[in-house]
Amino acid sequence: MTKNFNIAVMLALLVFLPANVARGQFIPNAPFKAVSINAPDFTLKDLQGNVFKLSKQRGKYVAIFFGTTWCPSCRTELPFYKEIYQTYINRGMEAIYVNIMEPREKVAKFTKANALPFKILLDESGEVANSYNVVGVPTLVLIDKEGKIIKVTHATADLPLKKLFPAK
Structure with missing residues (x-):
């Protein structure tokens, strides 16, 4: 009986987890929720072929938006991410969009259609997302400015930007 139950649970996870991830949903208790974890360094190219290296951003806050062109929730968040970019870019923050595992041409078309003002980086292998x-x-x-992760979320409203950048 226990063996059949365990098999049923595993099958349910195999069926429902990929479907939820594909719909732009997430696992609520994903790792990196804690404060002060060193951000993994990475080097990616942008749409023009320029190299971006995270460790070269030390001294600035960095907001990274991981997304795809096909994700409805990503599209919903884009206006808010644009607002974050426009509000904080001149106040010591770098804002980047890391597209996960999609062709450059498709991402370029999406970027132009949505008038995305921030750096668009291509994580073609998914290694950085992993x-x-x-x-x-x-x-x-x-x-943060020292290269430590201070927040991971799935909604821009949860980012503590007003605490980090008080109104002048």
Whole structure:
């Protein structure tokens, strides 16, 4: 009886977990929720072929938006991410969008159609997303000036930006 129950649970996970991730949903208790975890360094190219290296951003806050062109929740978050970019870019923060495992041409078309003002980086292999334990999109990661992860969330409203950048 226990063996059949365990098999049923495993089958349910195999069926429902990929479907939820594909719909832009996520596992609520994903790793990296804790404060002060060193952000994995990475080097990716942008749409123009320029190299971006995270460790070169030390001294700035960095907001990373992991997403895809096909994710409805990512599209919903884009206006808010644009607002974050426009509000904080001149206040010591770098904002980047890391597209996960999609062709450059498709991402370029999506970027143009949505008038995305921030750096668009291509994680063609998914290696960077894996190093950040991204289990669903959108995933937003906020990194402090010392290169430590201070927040991981799936909604821009959860980012503590007003605490980090008080109104002048």
